[in-house]
Amino acid sequence: MPSVLGALTATIGFLSVVGATPVQLEKRKAFSIKQVERTKYIKNGAQQKVKTLRKFGVKVPEQLLAASSTGPNDSLNGSVPAVPVDDYDSLYLTPVELGNTTVQLDFDTGSADLWTFSSLQASSQLTGHDYYRVDPGKKLQGHTWRIQYGDGSGAGGTVYADKVVVGGVTATSQAVEAATSVSSQFTRDRDTDGLLGLSFSSLNTVRPTAQKTFFDTVKENLQAPLFAVTLKFHAAGSYDFGFIDKSKYKGEITYVDVDTSNGWWEFTATGYAVGDGSTTQASISGIGDTGTTLMYLPINVVKAYYAKVTGSTDSSRYGGWVFPCSATLPDFTLVVAGTKQTVPGQHINYAPVQTGGTTCYGGIQEDTGIGFSIFGDVFLKSKYVIHEAGDTPRLGFAEQ
Numbered sequence: 103m104p105s106v107l108g109a110l111t112a113t114i115g116f117l118s119v120v121g122a123t124p125v126q127l128e129k130r131k132a133f134s135i136k137q138v139e140r141t142k143y144i145k146n147g148a149q150q151k152v153k154t155l156r157k158f159g160v161k162v163p164e165q166l167l168a169a170s171s172t173g174p175n176d177s178l179n180g181s182v183p184a185v186p187v188d189d190y191d192s193l194y195l196t197p198v199e200l201g202n203t204t205v206q207l208d209f210d211t212g213s214a215d216l217w218t219f220s221s222l223q224a225s226s227q228l229t230g231h232d233y234y235r236v237d238p239g240k241k242l243q244g245h246t247w248r249i250q251y252g253d254g255s256g257a258g259g260t261v262y263a264d265k266v267v268v269g270g271v272t273a274t275s276q277a278v279e280a281a282t283s284v285s286s287q288f289t290r291d292r293d294t295d296g297l298l299g300l301s302f303s304s305l306n307t308v309r310p311t312a313q314k315t316f317f318d319t320v321k322e323n324l325q326a327p328l329f330a331v332t333l334k335f336h337a338a339g340s341y342d343f344g345f346i347d348k349s350k351y352k353g354e355i356t357y358v359d360v361d362t363s364n365g366w367w368e369f370t371a372t373g374y375a376v377g378d379g380s381t382t383q384a385s386i387s388g389i390g391d392t393g394t395t396l397m398y399l400p401i402n403v404v405k406a407y408y409a410k411v412t413g414s415t416d417s418s419r420y421g422g423w424v425f426p427c428s429a430t431l432p433d434f435t436l437v438v439a440g441t442k443q444t445v446p447g448q449h450i451n452y453a454p455v456q457t458g459g460t461t462c463y464g465g466i467q468e469d470t471g472i473g474f475s476i477f478g479d480v481f482l483k484s485k486y487v488i489h490e491a492g493d494t495p496r497l498g499f500a501e502q
C-alpha cells in the first residue's frame with residue numbers, strides 16, 4: 103500500500119515532469135491547468151522526491167540527496183577549479199566570467215561581496231591583472247561598497263549589474279562590485295583579481311542597498327540549494343554548485359547546524375585531540391572560512407597542540423607560533439557533530455618565515471582578539487565540505 107507521501111510524490115513528480123506546475127486544486131466545477139514547456143525540469147525520481155520533501159518541510163535523508171545529485175553536465179549544476187596561488191596554499195583562485203572578461207577570483211565563504219579589479223582604477227594598479235571593464239549603462243546608480251578584511255586589507259568602489267558565469271551556472275544580473283581603490287596587500291598581489299563572497303548576504307557591504315551573493319542569486323535554479331568545497335593540499339581542488347559529487351569524498355557525510363546570526367557559516371566543535379592523544383571536551387565556536395589561510399583557535403587549545411611540537415615557540419618576532427621546519431607535526435582533530443574531523447600534521451606546516459629559512463610558521467594560531475575561532479583553509483583542505491542553504495542551513499563534512 104503506497105504511503106500518502108509516496109502517492110503525493112508521484113502526483114507532484116508527474117506534474118513537474120510533464121511541465122504542469124502543481125497548483126492548489128480549488129473546488130470548482132471545471133478548471134484547466136495551462137501547461138507550459140519548462141526549459142529546465144527535474145530529471146530523475148530522486149530529484150523529484152527531494153523537491154517534494156523540501157516543499158513540505160520534510161528533512162531530506164543524506165542518501166536521497168546524494169542519489170539526487172548528478173554531475174555538472176546538467177545546466178542546473180556547475181563545477182570550477184580552485185587552484186593554489188603559491189607553494190603554501192595561501193589562497194585558491196577560480197576563473198569567473200564577468201560581463202565578457204574572465205578574471206581569477208578568491209572564493210571566500212567568510213565574506214559576501216563579489217568585487218574585482220576594474221577599468222575604474224589607475225592603470226598602474228592593473229599591471230599583471232585581468233580586470234572588469236565597466237559598462238556605464240549597467241551601473242547601479244548611487245550604490246557604493248567598501249570592505250575591510252581581518253588582516254587589514256580592503257577595497258572599495260561602485261556597483262554594476264552584469265552577467266556572471268561560474269562553471270556554466272549563469273546569473274544574468276548579478277551585483278559586480280568594481281574597485282576604484284584597493285589596499286596595498288592587493289596591489290602587491292598580482293594573482294588575485296578580486297573575491298567572490300559565499301557567506302550569507304547579510305554581510306554584503308553595498309550601500310544604500312545590500313546585494314545578494316552569487317550563490318544566493320542562483321541557488322533557487324540549482325538542482326539543490328548547496329555548494330560543495332574541495333580545497334586540496336598543494337593541489338587544485340574545486341567548488342561544485344548544485345550537486346554532491348560522490349567521487350570527491352569517502353565514508354559518511356556528517357552534518358552540523360549553522361548559526362547564521364553573524365552572517366557566517368558558523369558552527370561549534372565539541373572537543374579536540376592532539377595527535378593520537380585523548381579527546382578533550384571543549385566548546386569551540388568558529389566560522390568555516392575559505393578566505394582565511396590558517397586555523398585560528400582558542401589559546402589553550404593552541405598551547406596544548408604546540409606542547410607536542412619540539413622546538414616550537416610563540417614568537418613575537420614572527421607574530422605567532424613557529425617551529426623548526428624539520429619538525430614532525432602531530433595531527434589535530436576537532437570533534438564536529440560527534441565525529442572526528444582530523445587535520446593531517448603535514449597540513450599544519452604553513453611556510454618558512456623567510457624564503458629558504460629553517461623556521462616555519464604554524465598553520466594553527468591563536469584566535470585571541472578575533473572573538474571567535476576561524477576554521478580556514480588548513481582545516482578545510484582535507485575535507486569535502488557541503489554548504490547547504492535552506493530553512494536551516496547546515497554544513498556537511500566528509501573525508502576527501
Ligand SMILES: Cc1noc(C)c1CN(C)Cc1cc2n(n1)CCN(c1cc(N)ncn1)C2
Nearest residue numbers: 192210212213251252253255287288291393394
Ligand atoms: C598572496 C597572498 N598570500 O597570502 C595572502 C592572504 C595573499 C593574498 N593577499 C596578500 C591579498 C589578500 C588579502 C586578503 N585576501 N587576499 C583575501 C581576502 N582576505 C580575507 C578574507 C577572509 N575571509 N578573512 C580574512 N581575510 C584578505
